Amino acid sequence: MLRRIVILAVVSGLVAASAFAQGTRSRRVEQQPAAAVSAPHAAATDPALDPLALPALPFAPGETLTYDVEWNNNTRAATLTLAVGDKGTYFGQQGLQLTANVQTVGMVRLFATVEGAFKSFSNPRTMLPFRAENRSSVNGKVESQTIVFDRDKGVAVVGQRSTPIAADTGDPLSLFYRLRALPLKIGDTYTLDGFVERREQWKAVVEARESIPTDRGSSNAFRIAFMPVKGGQPDDANKIRIWFTDTAARVPVLITAEPTFGPIRMTLTSSRGAKA
Numbered sequence: 001m002l003r004r005i006v007i008l009a010v011v012s013g014l015v016a017a018s019a020f021a022q023g024t025r026s027r028r029v030e031q032q033p034a035a036a037v038s039a040p041h042a043a044a045t046d047p048a049l050d051p052l053a054l055p056a057l058p059f060a061p062g063e064t065l066t067y068d069v070e071w072n073n074n075t076r077a078a079t080l081t082l083a084v085g086d087k088g089t090y091f092g093q094q095g096l097q098l099t100a101n102v103q104t105v106g107m108v109r110l111f112a113t114v115e116g117a118f119k120s121f122s123n124p125r126t127m128l129p130f131r132a133e134n135r136s137s138v139n140g141k142v143e144s145q146t147i148v149f150d151r152d153k154g155v156a157v158v159g160q161r162s163t164p165i166a167a168d169t170g171d172p173l174s175l176f177y178r179l180r181a182l183p184l185k186i187g188d189t190y191t192l193d194g195f196v197e198r199r200e201q202w203k204a205v206v207e208a209r210e211s212i213p214t215d216r217g218s219s220n221a222f223r224i225a226f227m228p229v230k231g232g233q234p235d236d237a238n239k240i241r242i243w244f245t246d247t248a249a250r251v252p253v254l255i256t257a258e259p260t261f262g263p264i265r266m267t268l269t270s271s272r273g274a275k276a
Helices: 002-013 041-045 106-110 172-180
Strands: 064-071 075-090 093-104 114-122 129-138 141-150 155-158 161-164 189-195 199-214 217-230 240-245 252-257 264-272
Touching: 075 106, 093 106, 093 129, 093 172, 114 172, 129 172, 172 189, 199 240, 217 252
Parallel strands: none
Antiparallel strands: 064 075, 064 264, 075 093, 093 114, 114 129, 129 141, 141 155, 155 161, 189 199, 199 217, 217 240, 240 252, 252 264
């Protein structure tokens, strides 16, 4: 049960809902038809010609965000830390390293010791990954996974298995950061597609702009709903919501979800290196 709580908290925060096998794609449906995201990978060699390139990133190397994860309205179950690493050469490619680390805390560890470490290595122009690594430990039992996103061949490779992907398919962590760099306006709707163990589709809707408390006082933020697409329709059963500040930094300050085993609330408690 606690493993599910922590995993849901982390993956909700990374724009997925209930297991490692859920992910996202950042694509503006109304303004960018499917054909527009199927351009050959070679176009990425010129940022001016790459339709997936981002005009600017609202974060920079050195940014670290820390969250408290609460369960059932009164239990502090875990902590989550998101960090942006240095730009450099990783696995033969220029990239930006992203990390997410989660662990159970306090009395919860008497019942379950859960730790998760996620890494994503992404193209710094598009924030789309070329490699992702996931490692989880539950009471000492360790599971790990490595995904290679081969953009030239249009496949994601896990072990000996290859799965076809779209030009903008990625893992939840990198796409969470890519989403921060996209324009957000009330009423905007995005269709998302990603990969961990299989491809999944999601819908993201910018619902409102409202004031919420943050580690630096109250701030105006965009509230975004995330819903898995099932049978062609969005499913809002888990009521996943995330709030990004409406500043240039687009800092994620609050994430909530309401799964059947109890509500989850992730609150930003500290930030270092975030842009103003």
